[in-house]
Amino acid sequence: DFSEAESVVVDSxxxxxxxxxxxxxxxxxVVAMYNQTGILDPGFGLNGIVEINFNKNSVDRAxxxxxxxxxxxxxxxxxxxxxxxxxxxRLIGK
Numbered sequence: 001d002f003s004e005a006e007s008v009v010v011d012s013x014x015x016x017x018x019x020x021x022x023x024x025x026x027x028x029x030v031v032a033m034y035n036q037t038g039i040l041d042p043g044f045g046l047n048g049i050v051e052i053n054f055n056k057n058s059v060d061r062a063x064x065x066x067x068x069x070x071x072x073x074x075x076x077x078x079x080x081x082x083x084x085x086x087x088x089x090r091l092i093g094k
Contacts, residue, residue: 003030007064011071015041019065019075028053029062029075029089052089054079060087 005020014036022030029052033044040048052075054060062077072092079087 006062009065009067011067017065017067017073019062021061022051026057027059027061029060029077031073031075050091054087055081057081
Protein backbone atom coordinates (compact mmCIF):
# COMPACT_ATOMS: atom_id res chain seq x y z
CA ASP A 1 0.00 0.00 0.00
CA PHE A 2 1.01 3.64 -0.31
CA SER A 3 1.20 6.16 2.54
CA GLU A 4 2.69 9.65 2.58
CA ALA A 5 2.91 12.17 5.43
CA GLU A 6 2.69 15.86 4.58
CA SER A 7 2.07 17.65 7.88
CA VAL A 8 3.12 17.00 11.49
CA VAL A 9 2.00 18.84 14.64
CA VAL A 10 2.64 18.18 18.33
CA ASP A 11 -0.48 18.75 20.44
CA SER A 12 -0.65 20.28 23.92
CA UNK A 13 -0.25 16.80 25.52
CA UNK A 14 2.90 16.02 23.55
CA UNK A 15 1.14 13.64 21.12
CA UNK A 16 2.42 13.67 17.55
CA UNK A 17 -0.33 14.14 14.96
CA UNK A 18 0.44 13.36 11.32
CA UNK A 19 -1.74 14.04 8.26
CA UNK A 20 -1.21 12.75 4.75
CA UNK A 21 -2.46 10.32 2.15
CA UNK A 22 -2.94 6.57 2.04
CA UNK A 23 -4.00 4.14 -0.68
CA UNK A 24 -2.99 3.58 -4.28
CA UNK A 25 -5.94 4.15 -6.61
CA UNK A 26 -8.63 5.33 -4.19
CA UNK A 27 -6.43 7.57 -2.08
CA UNK A 28 -7.78 8.93 1.20
CA UNK A 29 -6.92 11.53 3.81
CA VAL A 30 -5.20 9.82 6.73
CA VAL A 31 -4.57 11.20 10.22
CA ALA A 32 -2.46 9.28 12.73
CA MET A 33 -1.80 10.09 16.38
CA TYR A 34 1.30 8.84 18.17
CA ASN A 35 1.91 9.16 21.89
CA GLN A 36 5.01 10.79 23.34
CA THR A 37 7.02 7.56 22.92
CA GLY A 38 6.15 7.21 19.22
CA ILE A 39 3.53 4.45 19.58
CA LEU A 40 0.18 4.80 17.76
CA ASP A 41 -2.47 5.99 20.24
CA PRO A 42 -5.17 3.25 20.33
CA GLY A 43 -7.69 5.75 21.74
CA PHE A 44 -7.62 7.78 18.53
CA GLY A 45 -9.71 6.52 15.60
CA LEU A 46 -9.14 2.86 14.78
CA ASN A 47 -5.91 1.85 16.55
CA GLY A 48 -4.47 5.35 16.21
CA ILE A 49 -5.52 6.08 12.62
CA VAL A 50 -8.45 7.89 10.97
CA GLU A 51 -9.01 7.47 7.23
CA ILE A 52 -11.34 9.86 5.35
CA ASN A 53 -12.78 9.26 1.87
CA PHE A 54 -14.89 12.07 0.41
CA ASN A 55 -16.37 9.99 -2.42
CA LYS A 56 -16.28 6.31 -3.35
CA ASN A 57 -13.96 6.77 -6.35
CA SER A 58 -12.22 9.99 -5.40
CA VAL A 59 -8.53 10.65 -4.92
CA ASP A 60 -8.22 12.53 -1.63
CA ARG A 61 -4.87 13.99 -0.56
CA ALA A 62 -4.32 15.75 2.79
CA UNK A 63 -1.68 18.48 2.74
CA UNK A 64 -1.83 20.27 6.08
CA UNK A 65 -3.31 20.19 9.56
CA UNK A 66 -3.77 22.39 12.59
CA UNK A 67 -4.94 21.61 16.10
CA UNK A 68 -7.37 24.08 17.63
CA UNK A 69 -7.09 25.20 21.26
CA UNK A 70 -9.85 22.75 22.24
CA UNK A 71 -7.99 19.80 20.65
CA UNK A 72 -10.07 19.49 17.49
CA UNK A 73 -8.02 18.66 14.40
CA UNK A 74 -8.57 20.42 11.06
CA UNK A 75 -7.12 18.79 7.94
CA UNK A 76 -7.02 20.48 4.53
CA UNK A 77 -6.16 19.11 1.12
CA UNK A 78 -7.71 18.22 -2.19
CA UNK A 79 -10.30 15.79 -3.46
CA UNK A 80 -10.50 14.74 -7.10
CA UNK A 81 -13.32 12.85 -8.77
CA UNK A 82 -14.26 14.50 -12.05
CA UNK A 83 -12.88 17.84 -10.85
CA UNK A 84 -10.27 18.82 -8.27
CA UNK A 85 -11.76 20.67 -5.34
CA UNK A 86 -10.74 21.75 -1.87
CA UNK A 87 -11.16 19.11 0.85
CA UNK A 88 -11.58 20.10 4.50
CA UNK A 89 -12.25 17.89 7.54
CA ARG A 90 -12.65 18.72 11.22
CA LEU A 91 -12.14 15.82 13.65
CA ILE A 92 -14.05 16.66 16.82
CA GLY A 93 -13.37 13.78 19.19
CA LYS A 94 -10.60 11.44 20.20
